[in-house]
Amino acid sequence: MLHPFQSTSASKSGGAVVPTALLVIALLVILPFGGLVREALRGSPGLWEHLASTVLPTAFLDTAILLAGVGVITTLIGTSAAWLVSAYQFPGRNVLQWALLLPLAVPTYIIAYAYLDILHPVGPVQEAVRWLLGYESPRHFRLPDIRSMPGCILLLGFVLYPYVYIPTRAMFLTQSGNLVDAARTLGVSRRAIFWRVALPLARPAIAVGVSLALMETLNDVGAAEFLGVRTLTVTIYTTWITRTDLPGAAQIALALLTIVVLLVMLERWARQKQSFVTDARRNRPMPLQQTSTLHGLALLLAGTIPVVIGFAAPALYLVKEAWQRYQFAGISPRLFDEAIATLGIAAAATGATILLGLAAAYAIRFNKGRPVSGLFRILMLGYAAPGTVIAIAVLIVLAGADRAIDAALRQWLGVSVGLVFLGSGAAVVYALTVRFLAISVGSIEAGFARIPGSFDQAARTLGHTPSDTFRKIHIPLSKTMISAAAILVFVDCVKELPATLLLRPLNVETFATHLYGEAARGTYEEGSIVALAIVAIGIIPVILLSRVGAKH
Known part of the structure; x- marks a missing residue:
């Protein structure tokens, strides 16, 4: 019997059968990018020359500087923090190792929103500095403006360093204590262990983390x-x-x-010749170095600084401003409408993403080979592409579809339906599904991979169809991974700004677009409640990550 996820044809050489479901999902992902190329080619002959001479030089230079700066900051903070909690025993270490994840809860636009007010010339920080130095007015003394390239690099670096911290810490935790003992036997000092043993082994993890941080920088x-x-x-x-x-x-x-493609290729090139193997039979964890009380407190203070800058300070500011706003005017009725729109769009996109992820992961389980590998990489394309690029691509494709549907109905039925996709919110859901499908497919496929193939064979022997096996075996055994994927996708959909900002229907506001509008107008206190709500929702995956790493 032919498997429902397989096509009816295969190559004459006996190559892998291409799964139909996976092919259809890959087409849904790549279709907007095809429309993007087509629209770009339709531009006027002198358009690219105009952009290349006026717009792109500044944009390319600012982007390159920002990526380089954020790459350096996230590498330094993420790697140092990972080594700190992996190599030393000090008071507060167990709390610090999950607290360092907290900046993941704060989207980059919220960190900028908060610090623009915190570090304003008449804000609390600069007023306190002037009071300490004896100055009375911002005209006499003021700190450098946060609205600058260095300010943007620092703020993004302190929010995005967990992308480096998480894989690097995992790599440090899995490094064998035998390697450390061997290095010490050969005369390597304890301090030099980091530079000569731990850091070279962790370079692949650092490369992955930095590439993810740079992707998020490009998405901002x-x-x-x-x-x-x-x-x-x-x-x-x-x-x-x-x-x-x-x-x-x-x-x-x-x-x-x-x-983006060049960054992905660079990251893979940097890791292609790096392969490190340890003997699992005699492997033991790297021992923690005991510290004195004073040294331990210094390490705790050093590890707390990224948490304070990347999470605690903006979170406390949002709590204070939200409470003051609530006392002054209560909760605006429009916030309830925005909550419904935010949760509705996120729920619809999450449902579509998980359903497609289940179909794709199930197809991958039963089909191996180059065709499937190529289709799997296409599914990952959405997560690598910035949300703005996906939004423009989806806009081009669905705007054309809306025009075609409206013209056909006008001709056949004499009625106009207007913007079917762009006016209903379907465009936002489509863009978010393309953007975060990689999370769903990756998580669910990892869950399916842990189910032995003998389970499928036993089910077939007992007369169960593939759909029965999927429903009664694969889903129950993978429900943890499916639930985790759904939570991560939902939270990312709530926090996503570029795609929602460009594709939301008229007169529809979400938390993210509301906050963007308030920050653009400079009315920071008006958006504090929704900003706090976004941060509160963003803490959910941090809790999940902290539970995963709790056993360490």
Whole structure:
């Protein structure tokens, strides 16, 4: 009997059978990017030359500087923090190792939103500094403006370092204590162990973490715009929204997508010749170095600084501002409408993403070989591409579909239905599904991979169909991974700004777009409640990650 997830044809050489479901899902992912290329090619002949001479030099330079700076900051903080909690025993270590995950709960645009007010010339920090130094007015003394490239690099670095911290810490925890003992026997000092043993072994994990942090930097539109940095992502947004130049935005989006592909290739090239193996039969964890009380407190203080800057300070600011706003005006009725819109869009996108992820992961389980490997990489494309690029691509494809449907119904039935996809919110759901499908497929496929193949064979022997096996065996045994994937996708959908900002229907506001509007107008206190709500929702995956690492 032919498996329902398999096509009816195979190569004459006996190659792998291409799963039909996986092929259809891959087409859904790649379709918007095809529309993006088509729209970019439709631009006027002199458009690219104009962009190349006026817009792109500044955008490319700012993007390159921002990526380099964020890469350095996240590497330094993430690697240092990972080594701190993996190599030393000190008071508060167990709390610190999960507290260092907390900045993941704060989207980059919220960190910029909060610090623009905290570090404002008449804000609490600068007023306290002037009071300590004896100055009375910002005209006499003021700190450097946070609206700058250095300010953007520092803030993004302190929010995104967990992407480096998580895999690097996992690598340090799995390193064998035997290697440390051998190095000490050969005369390597305890301090030099990090540079000569631990760090070289952790380079693949660091490369993965930095690449993820740089992807998130490229995806950012709110923080960079608020802080006055004109990246390619911000340029795409302004080209489309301010200048209503869709072909130009498409061409810049393709340039940004090229950078993303180059980053992925660079990360893989950096890791291709790095392979380290330890003997699992005699492997033991790397021993923790005991510290004195004073040294331990110094290490705790050093590890707390990223948590304070990346999470505690902006979170406390949002709590204070939200409470003051609530006491002054209560909760605005429109926040309930925004909550419904936010949760509704996130729930719809999560449902679609999990269903497609289940189909794709199940197809991958029963089909191996190059065709499936290539299709699997296409499914990962959405997560690598910035949300702004995906939004422009989806806009191009669905706008054309809306026009075609409306024209056909006008001709056949004499009625106009307007914007079916763009006006109903389906475009946002589609964009979010493409963006976060990789999380769903990766998590669910990992869950399926842990189920022995003998279970499937036993089910078939007992007369169960593949659909019965999927429903009665695979889903129950993988429900933990499916639930985790659903939570991660849902939270990411709530926090996503670029795609929602570009594709939401008219007169529909979500928490993210509301906050963006308030920050753009400079009315920071008005958006404090929704910002706090986004941060509270963002803590959910941090709790999951902390529970995963609790046994360490």
